[in-house]
Amino acid sequence: MRIGEVARRAQLPAKTIRYYEEAGLIQPAERAENGYRDYSEREVHTLRFIQRARSLGFSVEECRTLLSLYRDRERSSADVKALAHDHLRDIERKITELESLRAVLSDLVARCHGDHRPDCPILDDLAGAEEGR
Amino acid sequence: MRIGEVARRAQLPAKTIRYYEEAGLIQPAERAENGYRDYSEREVHTLRFIQRARSLGFSVEECRTLLSLYRDRERSSADVKALAHDHLRDIERKITELESLRAVLSDLVARCHGDHRPDCPILDDLAGAEEGR
DNA sequence: CTTGACCTTCCAGTTACTGGAAGCCTTATC
């Protein structure tokens, strides 16, 4: 199977698959006589695993760890859970941060009349105006 | 005033201030005889403006636009509002995305017993197991 | 005179790709 089909089936751009190979996330592919990469089902499965993990926001390094845990029959589910839990906490922290940005911004946006005049509470805030807050 | 004090007062690392200069976000600083950058209150104010905008999640490019609007007495507050509103929508989109990740992850984490045994719903999910979902 | 705190420039690294150039392989079509 050539890279195009793998890409389609794993929902990843071919470029990204080559990048993962370069990054050592997957083994260098077999090569056909013409030099083209030649894949089997196994690689499609691995790449789908990675695609799914990436779509859950795990970093490429975390994917590397997840893959090695996946392949390790002696793994403890506790290790997987710890990784996922840390990642979950990261996400929750980001949500909290973004919610606080949203609160400030939506307030500023609401207070800006948004017409042809130059007065603007948003710029006033950025400039450090203390009045009216 | 040297860069260290400006950094402290604008709550930005000195390296970042040099970077903003390099990036054209602020004018190249005056130089003292010894070659050190020499700043006045004006630059502190500008850098605070940038710091505040960055802390609200505006990109450096957006900061550039905000600064030029700030300096433009003929600006329309509508332009500022539009920029902030777009940014707000970006943030809301990100929150939505992260909340959906959080939902999936917290479910997976909850379902993983997290002990010494290898069975793991998290890895099963990544591997594309369809059962139990 | 040396130590330490600042300051300078320049280069490299970070994350995870993505775009593009230049060129080979294969297949279909004229």
Place this chain on the structure above:
DNA sequence: GATAAGGCTTCCAGTAACTGGAAGGTCAAG
């Protein structure tokens, strides 16, 4: 047989916004 389209190859550069570190100049204190 020539050629055009589409897929494949490698390699290089760029993205965002810094950050770390090396090598070295400046200045005040002890």
